[in-house]
Amino acid sequence: MPVAYTRDGSEWTPSYLESIDHDSCIGCGRCFKxxxxxxxAPIEKPYVDDDDDDDEDMGGxxxxxxxxxxCIGCGACGRSCAKKAQTYITV
Ligand code: SF4
Ligand code: SF4
Structure with a gap:
């Protein structure tokens, strides 16, 4: 169900950012801009060593x-992301 309206009164349903998939995100910062x-906000990727080799999977x-x-649910972050790392919800 639409919960917002554009300036001309048309119904519009915001899609609010719920999460970002850290396995897909490359930290390019486009969504931030x-x-x-x-x-x-950028963060250090949590260290995860999910394989059996001895290397150190540094996160970045x-x-x-x-x-x-x-979040106002504009969706600009997702449109800027080449990795489609965002998940959205509507309320
Ligand atoms: S645009 Fe996508 S890949 Fe780049 S930092 Fe944002 S979520 Fe990560
Ligand atoms: S760009 Fe828009 S949809 Fe994405 S987090 Fe910011 S306000 Fe929310």
């Missing part, structure tokens, strides 16, 4: 949903 609401930087309550 696209978001005008300050929802996103990934994006996190730091302030989900500030």
């Amino acid at each position: 696209a978001c005008a609401q300050g929802v996103l 930087t990934v994006m996190s949903v730091a302030s989900p309550g500030a």
Whole structure:
């Protein structure tokens, strides 16, 4: 069910950012730049050694949903992401 309206009164359903898949995210920062609401923040990818070799799977930087309550559901982050790492919800 639409919960918002555009300027001309058309119904519009926001899609709020729920999560970012850290296995897909490459930390490029495009979504961070696209978001005008300050929802996103880069973090160090949690260290995960999920294979049997002896190498160290260093994580690097990934994006996190730091302030989900500030999201207006515009979807700009997802449109900027080549990896389609975002998951959205509607309310
Ligand atoms: S645009 Fe996509 S790949 Fe780049 S930091 Fe954001 S979620 Fe990660
Ligand atoms: S949907 Fe819009 S407001 Fe929400 S995190 Fe993405 S770019 Fe920011």
